[in-house]
Amino acid sequence: MNAKKLLLMQLDACHTENTWFVSLINSIHDLTGEQAKWKPSEATNSISEIVHHLIYYNQRHLNRLKGIENEESTGESTFLNREGLSWSETSERIDQLMADWKKAVEEADEATLNKWADSIAHLTIHTTYHAGQILYIRKLQGSWDPKAGVKG
Template sequence: MNVKDVLVAQLNANLENTWFVALLNSIEGLTEEQAQWKPDDTAHSISEIVNHLIFYNQRYLNRFNNVPNPKNEDSNTFKNRDGMNWNDKVKRIYDIMAEWKNTVEEAEPINLEKMVAEIAHLTLHTTYHTGQIIYIRKLQDNWDSKDGVSG
């Protein structure tokens, strides 16, 4: 298995359940209200976590594709920067993750070598936050263990 195969497998695991729950499966079926819910004032909502994932995944995808990123004037990466509603966020993160997978599949190995660590860390970062999303859904009592995680 080469670097490209590993990165594609990691990116695919964020799109579809493998031996853990994919990001897209963790947010499927949520309402705007469920996505905005927080267990307390110190926690982030699922919607805020998705904002954060959109922010970083898009920035790194732009960097990989040599597209300039807008200047980051606000350090709060959990903020809804584009004023999107929940359904728009779900579509946006899906599109970004699918574009990542396609970009890596089509990339020349020399280009992957330059950012292999960043891409690997990005997929781990996404998986970490997917676990948070599932935990929040369990706190809301709206996660069905048949969707991938029991207990």
């Protein structure tokens, strides 16, 4: 298997396809805005904050891959809703951003993928880690349907 196929497989798994774990989009499916804002304690992040964190890092790295300069980091929390999005808009934004990643990898030449493979692999692991957190939060709040999980 070449690097492109492997990275696309990872992107599919962390974005939309439940494999050994629940994908990001499936972990946030059917959440209301109130459920997305819920925190088990003030010491933790909400699902909405986690998704904004994923938007922040995935967009910055996708920009770098495409040669687009990022705004300088202000040191503010990466978990903030910087764009002022509703929960519905946030869900759509992360879905589109992950689709943009897949398109960028599909269109990348071998030299670009060789340069960026480690960063893309780490981003998929990062996304998957946070999808697991989201699932845990949903289980704590009682909003997770176990039928939507991994079968196996």
